[in-house]
Amino acid sequence: MLEYLTEIDKIVFLSINQGLSNPFFDFLMPILRNPYTWAPLYLFILIFAIKNYKKRGIIMILFFLLSFGLGDMISASVIKPQVMRVRPCNDVPFKEQVTVRVRCGSGYSMPSSHATNHFAMGVFLLMVFRKKWKPIIWLSILWAASISFAQIYVGVHYPGDILVGSLLGILIGLFTSSIFLFFQPDEPRETA
Template structure:
């Protein structure tokens, strides 16, 4: 376990400091900001309602359920149980941290951003892939970029985001399965 933790810290420093550049310093804080993605969320809502009518409301409802389940499991159940300190609050990393965003006082494992965005991405991929194949790479890239930004800005270790991605993927598949069982007939 100590070897895994050491690898995680070394990988964190390689990403957080080693990839440091002006463009990423500008872009990564934006990618993890919930307001940055507001136009995308609005587009999804309008698209679902306009294209799918009544079923669109169920889709939006399931996206909200997907988000709520991810948030509940990651931030309310796992984080307090594990209690891992964020890298930006870890005294042993004080000399390595570049403060790009406020650190926050919550725990680090797993990344709730990664969990929620992978859950939503997987749900949307499962839903729309049969009709629109580009959603697969776009959805994965979207969720990955947000997870990567969490490490780059210094608020999560790589394993936090990897586990969050795995957890979110499972949640996305689960809520899509639920959606297929409750969706209205078209």
């Protein structure tokens, strides 16, 4: 069964990495997955939260960072060393079929830390702001999904890595937002 899933993963990977290949994606996808691309967004979130929510905003930023930190630690330090899946761009002899559009990296592939981290942060923001700002629902998912998709397109992750990383990130985002909203609710809790 595992071999069958691995083969499906490789077929889907090649349909994205090779099948969707075009000059626009060749330009865009490396930019989407680059952490520096999103630095202005992170700065905006920091300023927005503190300016509009004061003390609650500072706590919100701490939980946003906690979402990222948990995602990165669990994916990179706990799961990857246990699974030890080789990246498609390093997978001999499969790498001969891979178009690598960024530096491959030497670390393991499963789960994608990019997917884990961005879905964790995206779901945290989604849960915190969904009642006040409806577009956050699709924007946060589109943001995390586009970064995750770019990981496949550039050749550094299989779709299965992205799927597992996304699910892990969603769970982490739900966990951190639940704690944040319990201790920092939008509305004061009524006492009996």
